[in-house]
Amino acid sequence: MDDSGEAPWLSQAATGQTAVFDQAECVDGYVVLRWTTSQGGVGLAHSLHDGNGSVRAVTSALHRKHGHRVADRYACVVLAQSAPQTAHPSVPQLVARDIVGEQGDGDQANQYDTTWQRLAAVLGHRPPYWFAALRDRDAITAWRPGAPPAVVPACHVTNPVAALAELAAEEPDGSPAARLCRHLARQIRSRDHAAVTRHISELHQNAAAGGDGAHLVLGAVPTELRREEDRELPEMVRRAGWLAITERRDHLAYRAADVAQRWGAGRDWHTGASATARPTVCPTAHEWAQRLVADDRIQAPTVLEKELLESFSDRRTEVLLQDPVTGVPALYRLGRPGTVYTYALQRLPTHAPLAALILSDTACWIRTEDGMLWFAPEQEGRAVGWGCSGTGCHTLAQLVDRLLDDICAPAMEQQALQPPRGLLDLLRDTPRAGSTTYTRARLIAARTG
Structure with a gap:
């Protein structure tokens, strides 16, 4: 709550009267539903770019749009956020910010938490909430008091699948890129459908028990899934698909890659x-x-x-x-x-056996018997290293153990087996400074010794 000494606007606003719903307006990635009360306007905002958003960002956007007239339209703006992970995981949070009597523009100026019960009392009816997987812009702007929940496909605002669907549509039938994008889009939809269905069920349980969730209505529910779960796409298809996409130079490929990175599909690059x-x-x-x-x-x-x-x-x-x-x-x-x-x-594209491991400056190098140099394969989040007893040295020992037998072995994953003790000791005792080269024979001796 703010420290100005004055009570927040929502706690002073008259209750027991029915506010008049005005309209919805879109500003900088937010949809704001506006009501008129006898003491000023109230806005309920939902972010279209993440599950939470910032109440300061939405009020600043309204200031830019309406200028000095903003206080004539809004006395207070309330931002609907995702449910917390702690006390009441089924009930979305509300953060409010007063526009009337603003004292400054700091991050916490005039900002405070409120409840659905309090907002409902000011509006005279239960306000709507859209889970982040159901925030369809058209459905929110079309909402009116008393309307039944809209039915929209579940798709979290941070993982829009439109780029995947568009890229699949322009690819030849059956191409790895088309199969990959279609499969990934369906995976995202399925996950979001399952998650939002669970959240709605938890919210209903909270409402039935007399919790704060009883004072809101759902703005939307998910469309029923009309297909069976897809089988897992073969790894070779996934990798071929991403290889084709990452070589492209168009914005559609950029957007598809961005979805992949946020979803975690970058592991197949x-x-x-x-x-x-x-x-x-x-x-x-x-x-x-x-x-x-x-x-x-x-x-x-x-x-x-x-x-x-x-x-x-x-x-x-x-x-x-x-x-x-x-x-x-x-x-x-x-x-x-x-x-x-x-x-x-993530894999070395060669069949030439490992000839030497070179540890120099900040990089781990693999030289193969054909004389070629390669950075050691490495997954994001699984760094390789030497000269210490940490996880980086452990990961490198695991990798070298694999590459000695199969130069095409993939970068190490989280569930890898323990490396040979001799290899681990050798790499742990390698000086960090300078450059050290271990021949194939020396690595095999350490592994078997």
């Missing part, structure tokens, strides 16, 4: 964790960097290039390059020392 090399400091990195070629900056970036630029670009002195062996982009930031940012692969 051919690239893994980001990698850093300093060619002016590390001889091995210098050798690798010699094979990089300039990229055509006249073209729009590929999905992978866009990801790299957004993650590491400082928009000053940098050159976008490409590794012609892997097809993975690299961003060279000039300076002292110059630094190259790129991505490790």
Whole structure:
């Protein structure tokens, strides 16, 4: 609650009267339903870009839209948020902010928690709530008091599947990209349907027990799923689909990739964790960097290039390059020392056996018997390392143990088996400074010793 010494507007507003519903308006990713009371306007806002949103953001947007007239339209704005994970997990929260008598524009100025019961008392009827998986803009703006819940497909506002459906529609029938996008869209819909169905059931239980959930109505319920659950898509299809998508240069592919990253489907990309090399400091990195070629900056970036630029670009002195062996982009930031940012692969695209492990500067390198250099395969969140007893060294020992037998083995996952003790000890005792090379024979000796 604010510390101005005055009671919040909602606690002072008259109750027992029926407010007049006016209209809905959309501002900067929010839909605001407005009522007129004898003491001023009340707005109930829902975010269309995440489950919660910010009451300060929506009131600021209303200020920009209406200017000095905003206080004539709204005395108070209430933001509906997702249910908390603690005390009452079935009841969505309400955060209010007074516009009349504003004392400042700080993050918490005139902001306070309120209840559905209090808001219902001011409005004279139960206000509506849309779960984040049911926030269809048209359904919210069409709502009127007394209307039955709209029926809309369940799709959380943070995971819109439209880009996946559009990309699948323009692909040839049966292509890996089409199959992947259709499957992923259905997975997201199924998960969101199951989650919102459970949340509605919990809300009904709370209402039946006389909780605060009894003082709201549902603005929407999910459309019934009319299909059986899809079988899991084969890994080869998933990887082929993402390989095709990440090489594209259009905004539809960008949007599909963004959904994938938020959903966690990036694990099926051919690239893994980001990698850093300093060619002016590390001889091995210098050798690798010699094979990089300039990229055509006249073209729009590929999905992978866009990801790299957004993650590491400082928009000053940098050159976008490409590794012609892997097809993975690299961003060279000039300076002292110059630094190259790129991505490790999740699997090495070679059949040449591991010849040596090189630990130099900040990178783990694999040299294969054909003389080629590779960053060690690495998943996001499963970093490899050496010179300590932490998880990075443990992960690298697991990886080396696999690569000695199968150079195409994938980057390590969370459930990997324990590595051989000798390999773990060898990597743990490797100096962090300088450069250390272990031949295949030395690694096998450590593994079996």
